[in-house]
Amino acid sequence: MHRLRTTIFTGLSILLAAASPLRASADEVGVSSGTILFGQAAALDGPSSALGQGMRQGILAAFAEINARGGVHGRKLELISRDDGYDPDRSAAQTIKLIEEDKVFALIGAVGTPTTTATVPIAKAKNVPFIGPFTGAGFLRAPDLHNVVNIRASYGAEAEAWIKHLTEDLHLKSIAIFYQDDSYGRDGLAGVKLALEKRDMELTAEGTFERNTKAVGSAMRTLKRAEPEAVVMVGTYGPCAEFIKLARKSGFNPVFVNISFVGANALAKELGPEGQGVIVSQVVPFPWDASVKVVADYQAAEKALDPGLRPDFISLEGYLSGRLVAAVLEIAGPNPTRADMLRLINDVGQFDISGDVITFGQKRRDAPAKVFLTVIQPDGTFKAVDRL
DSSP states (O other): OOEEEEEOOOOOOOOOOOOOOOOOOTTOTTBOSSEEEEEEEEOOSSTTHHHHHHHHHHHHHHHHHHHTTTOBTTBEEEEEEEEOTTOHHHHHHHHHHHHHTSOOSEEEOOBOHHHHHHHHHHHHHTTOOEEOOBOOOGGGGOTTOTTEEOOSOOHHHHHHHHHHHHHHTSOOOOEEEEEESSHHHHHHHHHHHHHHHTTTOOOSOEEEEOTTOOOOHHHHHHHHHHOOSEEEEESOHHHHHHHHHHHHHTTOOOEEEEOGGGOHHHHHHHHGGGGTTOEEEESSOOTTOTTSHHHHHHHHHHHHHOTTOOOOHHHHHHHHHHHHHHHHHHHHOSSOOHHHHHHHHHHHOEEEETTEEEEOGGGGGGSOOOOEEEEEOTTSOEEEESOO
């Protein structure tokens, strides 16, 4: 059983919305005199481990930054991470252990649609906050899920950005899709179909693969026969990279567009020189742009945690989740409760983090989706683009 428990000492430098201290509770689960305990169930080993590890590193960097300055109301933020292998059954089991055995205050940094489909009902039944899941699944935006706090835009918003640019910038007429054959892939498929329908278009072809495999040859041959001008991809970095490499080897070279969940840096690494020109949509700021204060703070926090870490989109998303919970706990006062945290996130809605006002919780649905495109460069780095 893979189980990581890490306490990092860091601090808080956040401007907060004004709010009065809330009701105290001396017996709140996960809150002791010196710590507040958070739990993460995510892929830490296996073919999708870069996703879970990236989120974990970002959360730890944020917690380290907070704790180094004394924590939140004198308490250090602590993270327990459990490996679920990107498998729904394992994720459910690990989530139950986090709640019942580890007795965490809140869950943070879960990874994946099929896994969160299995774990969100567990958290909802116990009214445990479910913060910053690394997925844009539509069901997580349901109005009745008051315990779920989304950081990122939906997959539907990403799909709309893809189709808008492919059709309006490149004037492409034939678009196919390669997707993971589960709830994650089908959520992306639905978003693409909706974006195409708005433009009186249909998919040229569809190809699928099974989760946690790289068995993509059949799908590649199916899409190649259809000769699309672009292939949009809803998967993780391993199978998507395998598809692109097989396609290029066979002389099949459409425009490739990947969803943010793919793990952009891991995809570029897997592709090597074959990655040039591959597009990946993103839902967080550009992690190399230190002119943005929250990005500069993130870079400094990562370096302080581990000088060997390099900026990437996934760990930045984890960092934002960690900074959010610190901001909310600061407002909640010296005796926070789960109910207080959820009420504050949903009622206050907007939090100033490093000078960047970010909308979370129930008000997130009313905020414009932030999606932008990046293109892998010949050296494996990324360039942000306004237009393709």
